[in-house]
Amino acid sequence: MKFTLGWLEEHLETDAPLDEIARRLTMLGLEVEGVENPAAALAAFRTARVVEAKQHPDADRLRVCIVDTGKGTVQVVCGAPNARTGMKGVFAPSGSHVPGTGLHLKKSNIRGVESNGMLLSERELGLSDEHAGIIELPDDTPVGVPAAAALGLDQPVIELAVTPNRGDCLGVRGIARDLAAAGVGTLKPFEAAPLPGRFESPIRWQCDFPAGAGDACPMVVGRSFRGVRNGPSPKWLQDRLKAIGLRPISALVDITNYITFDLGRPLHVFDLDKVAGDLTMRFARDGETLDALDGRTYTLEDGMTVIADASGVKGIGGIMGGAASGCTESTTSLFLEVALFDPVRTALTGRKLGINSDARYRFERGLDPQSALWGAEVAARMILDLCGGEASALTTAGEMPDWRRTATLRPERLASFGGADVPRDAAAAILDRLGFETKVENGRIRASIPSWRPDIEGEHCLVEEVLRIHGFENIPALPLQRETALPAPALTPAQRRVALARRQLAGRGLMEAVTWSFMAEAQARLFADIPDGLRLANPISADLDVMRPSILANLALAARRNADRGYADVALFEIGPAWRDDTPDGQDTVAAGLRHGKMSPRHWAAPVRPVDAFDAKADALAALAAVGAPVENLQADRGAPSYYHPGRSGVLRLGPNVLAQFGELHPAVLRGLDVGGPAVGFEVFLGRVPQPKSKGGRARPPLDVSAFQAVTRDFAFVVDAGQPADAVVRAAQSADKVLIADVSVFDVFEGEALGAGRKSVAISVTLQPREATLTDAEIDAVAAKIVANVAKRTGATLRG
Amino acid sequence: MEDLEQIRAELLAAVAAAAGPDALDAVRVNALGRKGRITELMKGLGALDAEARRAAGQELNSVKAAVAEAIDRRKRTLDDAALEGRLAAESVDISLPVRPERQGLLHPISQTIDEVIAIMGEMGFAVAEGPEIEDDFHNFGALNIPPEHPARQMHDTFYMKEKPDGSRLLLRTHTSPVQIRTMESTEPPIRIIVPGRTYRSDSDMTHTPMFHQVEGLVIDKTTHFGHLKGCLIEFCSAFFEVANVPLRFRPSYFPFTEPSAEVDINCSRQGNTLKFGEGDGWLEIAGCGMVHPNVLRACNIDPEVYQGFAFGIGVERLAMLKYGIPDLRTFFEADLRWLRHYGFLPLEVPTLLRGLVP
Secondary structure, three states: OEEEHHHHHOOEEOOOOHHHHHHHHHHOOOEEEEEEOHHHHOOOOEEEEEEEEEEOOOOOOOEEEEEEOOOOEEEEEEOOOOOOOOOEEEEEOOOOEEOOOOEEOOOEEEOOEEEOOEEOOHHHHOOOOOOOOOOOEOOOOOOOOEHHHHOOOOOOEEEEEOOOOOHHHHOHHHHHHHHHHOOOOEEOOOOOOOOOOOOOOOOOEEEEOOOOOHHHOOEEEEEEEEOOOOOOOOHHHHHHHHHOOOOOOOHHHHHHHHHHHHHOOOOEEEEHHHOOOOEEEEEOOOOOEEEEOOOOEEEOOOOOEEEEEOOEEEEEOOOEEEOOOEOOOOOOOEEEEEEEOOHHHHHHHHHHHOOOOHHHHHHOOOOOOOHHHHHHHHHHHHHHHHHOOEEOOOEEEEOOOOOOEEEEEOOOHHHHOOOOOOOHHHHHHHHHHOOOEEEEEOOEEEEEEOOOOOOOOOHHHHHHHHHHHHOHHHOOOOOOOOOOOOOOOOOOHHHHHHHHHHHHHHHOOOEEOOOOOEEOHHHHOOOOOOOHHHEEOOOOOHHHOEEOOOHHHHHHHHHHHHHHOOOOOOEEEEEEEEEOOOOHHHEEEEEEEEEEOEOOOOOOOOOOOEOOHHHHHHHHHHHHHHOOOOHHHOEEEOOOOOOEEEEEEEEEEEOOEEEEEEEEEOHHHHHHOOOOOOEEEEEEEHHHOOOOOOOOOOOOOOOOOOOOOOEEEEEEEEEEOOOOHHHHHHHHHOOOOOOEEEEEEEEEEOOHHHOOOEEEEEEEEEEOOOOOOOOHHHHHHHHHHHHHHHHHHHOOEEOO | OHHHHHHHHHHHHHHHHOOOHHHHHHHHHHHHOOOOHHHHHHHHHHHOOHHHHHHHHHHHHHHHHHHHHHHHHHHHHHHHHHHHHHHHHOOOOOOOOOOOOOOOOEOHHHHHHHHHHHHHHHOOOEEOOOOOEEOHHHHOHHHOOOOOOHHHHHOOOOEEOOOOOOOOOEEOOOOHHHHHHHHHHOOOOEEEEEEEEEEOOOOEOOEOOEEEEEEEEEEEOOOOHHHHHHHHHHHHHHHHOOOOOOEEEEEEEEOOEEEEEEEEEEEEEEOOEEEEOOOOEEEEEEEEEEEOHHHHHHOOOOOOOOEEEEEEEEHHHHHHHHHOOOOHHHHHOOOHHHHHHHOEOOOOOOEOOOEOOO
């Protein structure tokens, strides 16, 4: 919403300086987005008179002008077809900057003729796209005065961001009313006395809506005019429209635009001679079309409110009129439409048709219902003033909706809800200044809600109105009292685990990334089938059209981007959502990480090796350990999803509960993502990790260490190559659960000497006695049990 | 006795002359070994009478001690020399780089959320979470945004594909649905913050289709607008580490709060850095207000008994302002150079007690 300071002063008597007005507007909730005086950008340009214009000796299209700038005469070469002796225009001297073209003017020589400066077009001034010729100022314009003043542009233009609840401030008068209520001046009286009609309108309004849909257009008022002259509107009106970025068209159209912005009351005028019979408000019939004022043709459907005559649709209610029935310079008779339209239907229709108009913007935010009547009077006065002629009596259809409502404010709520100490009478006075009519009953303020404030619902709204005018800055800030002296933990155990996993993974050298929750379906399908529920109906782009089934996809793509930039060996992780379906339970919190390329850079003292599945397994185990998963009891098995390498991947599970999966990413998946290998990844499903039992408090069991020397013995077994090493370890462990403290694998190899399909697994077993130092005989006995148990469980033989 | 003095002199000279450990050992054997000269003399003492034996024994022991001590001293000298020689031979080029290690860093969004939790946690807020694929009721309806409300246009909503029954889910446009879910399941008093991902169909210099918010909600019987101001002023002072940072509460409009305000922080821009609490610039950092009675009613909470406030802050905005990150879009690119430059060491969880930033 834009307006000039002068325009505001039409409604507000005030001495307040501009910056004070701007500050107060913002603090009233009418946020000032900008205050600009176009004169500032045009300061270098002055009015000038072309003393003489003659043909350039050496160029057909150029003229050599002697220009009186008010400070003397200069010679200017000008290419505009309308440059001629005696005209007045806008002169830009050498050294000035032309805003519309970005050109810095210098004294120059154009085909042998010296040129000092320029006569400007509207486009060169940055005012419009008009570039057919240079600006022509009226003959009575003084020479040498600032061009901005002569063009009516030396008015500060204020632009507000008006919130959707304040439709009443989409007119300058509503803004003035708020300022007056806040003590910034006095609101001037509003003149809208009925204007007697001189004849009966030849066109009458009809409303024809299906039962129950009358609220689509509850009331419409109109009147006819005859004998009008529709020329250009007067300069003051054109200036105001231009200042806020509207193009003057003709007096009649300019009047409707002016009242739209002045009073927030959109209007429409029909050329009476282009309307056949009475006008009817009704819903469109499916397939009806309208060639609208914006030059486009719209196909309409049932439920869209239209204005129609006997021949068809003439306008889309509250949105835009038709081109054929609009007023032109030759219009002498017209019909004025002042309607009320349902905000919801107007918004829906506008959205469906893709039309954003100043009318729609106001109707969908709710109009003052009384404006149906006063609008017809204000507009009639202006039409008669500017275009002459005479006005008919009003024609009306429908009824004014009952807007009379009241709300009650308990004054103590200003303090107990609003935190502000505003006395009752001061609060009532604020509401009165805003147009509420208040009276005090039983200590409460009973307020009649003004017709232009459909947003006011009840007491909380009255509190807001009073506080807004009183000033939020005048509400004392109080500390929020805690319920307990010390705070309780802010995080649940599950939330803490996310934080622990994050810090653990970063500590292991992985960089934390945050990537989109959505991705391209074609790439997502490499990871999982995407159910319909995870497809976006309106993705922002085709490569972000489904919710991600796995974070690894995004991390792999990020690795590719980094590799493209020369950083091939990245280690990234992200903790965030991945989706199985669209239910609240279908969203998993996953800690996922990806290592790409080499584990470390080439180095003089450390060998280079590519990342492998065990790097990912280590990351997964570390994350699981950090979040308190019983890592000792986890089983590593095959069974990772198919986007992992089938032979170099696995899951970590507790019984059937898969807590994590890890491994090399499948080469075909990497190819599908256009990512060079190798890449390994892991996914830890944080929500599946069982919560530690809280029973028993924080105390740890007593430390139990043995005083006797531990003994280590090594064994090498030959087993089937398909036998997991873990089976050998577990078999060894179970040989003596008391004595055996640790079993670790220290060597694995396959070779011809072992026979085809066989491998050697060497383990180191630590025996920890508790009663006495072990004798050789006892050690031998345990060793024999280990060999026997491993042989029994895995079919292994001890390597000779 | 002359004999003994001479032996002492000879042996000490031999010790001093021993050039290496082996030579020294030979001297030791020759003097103190089983058949060494001093040992042999010791054996001869038995033939003397008691008086003479005592005197001669003393003399001999003194020689033996002197020689043994000389051998020890010589051994240390030789060892020291040998070690010195070895160390001189095994020096390395200490300018060489160490073995590679990686240090991971936390994303500024995680750090910022942890800082917010640290501050709000001190004020008694607990962290709540909820699903990101939401239904219309929790994202809009319960928040006093009926279907054709113009405010829905302020939220460029991502919708999921329509279901066979005509309903459609959406990606939450704010973290406010978690307010609703919490109020539905919890009796007041309620004091929560909700950090999380949010989505709007908007992409340009200052908007990304996904971003993070922290929502705050307080519901009890007495909390009013003055407490809202106090809470956010304290938060901003702690977060930006500026005492009494000036905040401006500007009336605004949100369907789910009334009165509503937008919150601006006073700052001045000096190059790439912002100075808070000085200059005449104001930057918007939060939206807030008293919870609308319709929102309470939608959650079966009686607005005549309970009241409270809610606020929403953009996490990326906080991070950009505090850490001087110029471009929102770079947050989600996972560019290693960016992560290294703007990331945070994971060693310490932010707390007010120890300081927010490691």
